[in-house]
Amino acid sequence: MHVRFIRGAVRSAVVAAAVTSALAWAPAATAQPSEPTPSASSAPAQTPTPNAGSIAITNKDAAGDVLPGATFVLLDSTGQEAGRGQTDAQGNLTFPDLTPGVYRLKETASGSALHEVAANQDVIVTPGEATRLTISNPFKAAKILFQAKDDKTGKLLPGSTVNIGSGDKTLLVLTTGPTGTASGELPVTSRKADFWVKQIKAPVGYDLYKPAKTATAGPGALVTVTVTNAKTATTPKPDPSEKPSDKPTASPSGVAQPAPANSATPSTDFSPVPAAAATEKATPKDLAGSLAHTGTDATPWILGSGGLLVATGSGALIAARRRRTAETEQDNDGEIS
DSSP states (O other), X not given: OHHHHHHHHXXXXXXXXXXHHXXXXXHHHHTSOSSOOOOTTTSOOOOOOTTOEEEXXXXXXXXXXBOTTOEEEEEOTTSOEEXXXXXXXXXXXXXXXXOSEEEEEEEEEOSOTTBOOOOOEEEEEOTTOEEEEEEEEOBOOEEEEEEEEETXXXXXXXXXXXXXXXXTEEEXXXXXXXXXXXXXXXXXXXXXXXXXXXXXXXXXXXXXXXXXXXEEEOTTOEEEEEEEEOBOOOOOOOOTTOOOOOSOOOOOTTOOXXXXXXXXXXOSSOOOOOHHHHHHHHSOSOOTTOOOOOTTTTHHHHHHHHHHHHHHHHHHHHHHHHHHHHHHHHHHXXXXX
């Protein structure tokens, strides 16, 4: 009886020890997770940089509207990437926990089809402070296609120059080439920009197009501007076959031509005038104290002198004829006797 009691006690002790051992190991088995956790080496704990600074960006366009979705990359002084991100709906982006120093900020995408990326810039991060920046993205330039045409035929004309601008500023100068066209980029500062076109040089053989034309362009848009020119009016040249005649024009028949002025035709029928009388008529009554005479006043003197010479010559001719006649008669009387 006593032996049976001892065996029962031993069996109970063994069962109790087994149960206790099972209970002791059960918590360790259930504490194991279904998936292994990352080790410390794969995900090191980040410790805050002492006196760290930050960069806070607000991104806008030239008109002052915020630009969400713009992508920026931050490089440290060694050229290593120190951060990357996109602007939120308010155009904001922050790079926190930066070691003080100089960084290079680059915009890789504007997030808009109407805007260009901003230029790269250097940013200084100071200990314990946030450096705030406003980044402005320019609008894409409008593309201008300029052409000059004949106003009648529509033919494209080379050598036409125009100024294109806004307000009182000239923004672009274009000259059509051999094809009669020219192209360029016009900077714009809003989503809809108005500009003017003024021709300053016309194609050869054409008049200048004087009115100023206006047009509207948006960022990145293609706009075609056309100027028409009229040909310069020319005076017809004379026909080389029509040469002027050197022959004088014949006077109308039956019309008497006037005699030249101051012409005197001496008459063969006249009477000799005594020299004394001619001299008396030709001499002015009073020459003393008179003023200088003009050519008109000398005309009577010239006519009088001419008449005197004619009269003298005629008298000498008559005397010679009479003398010759008398000699002939004497010769005849001598022969008769």
